[in-house]
Amino acid sequence: MHRSNHIKFADDTTVVGLIRKNNESAYREEMQRLTAWCKASNLSLNVEKMKEMAVDFRRAQSDHSPLNIDGSNVESTK
Numbered sequence: 001m002h003r004s005n006h007i008k009f010a011d012d013t014t015v016v017g018l019i020r021k022n023n024e025s026a027y028r029e030e031m032q033r034l035t036a037w038c039k040a041s042n043l044s045l046n047v048e049k050m051k052e053m054a055v056d057f058r059r060a061q062s063d064h065s066p067l068n069i070d071g072s073n074v075e076s077t078k
Contacts, residue, residue: 047072
């Protein structure tokens with residue numbers, strides 16, 4: 001079971017996740033579950049307004065592939 005924190009404001013949602021050892025699979029699965037829950041609840045995610053922010057304090061930072069929701073890539077910020 002994965003734990004995640006969801007903080008909701010009016011019509012905004014924030015998902016906070018911790019990625020360890022460059023393994024993003026749990027994070028991506030959590031985003032798939034969130035997307036499925038939104039669809040089942042008749043809520044739409046506006047991918048054009050979404051931003052993904054990765055905070056990486058390691059000296060050797062690695063790139064990650066963009067988050068994709070319903071065939072659209074989410075813009076990544078630094």
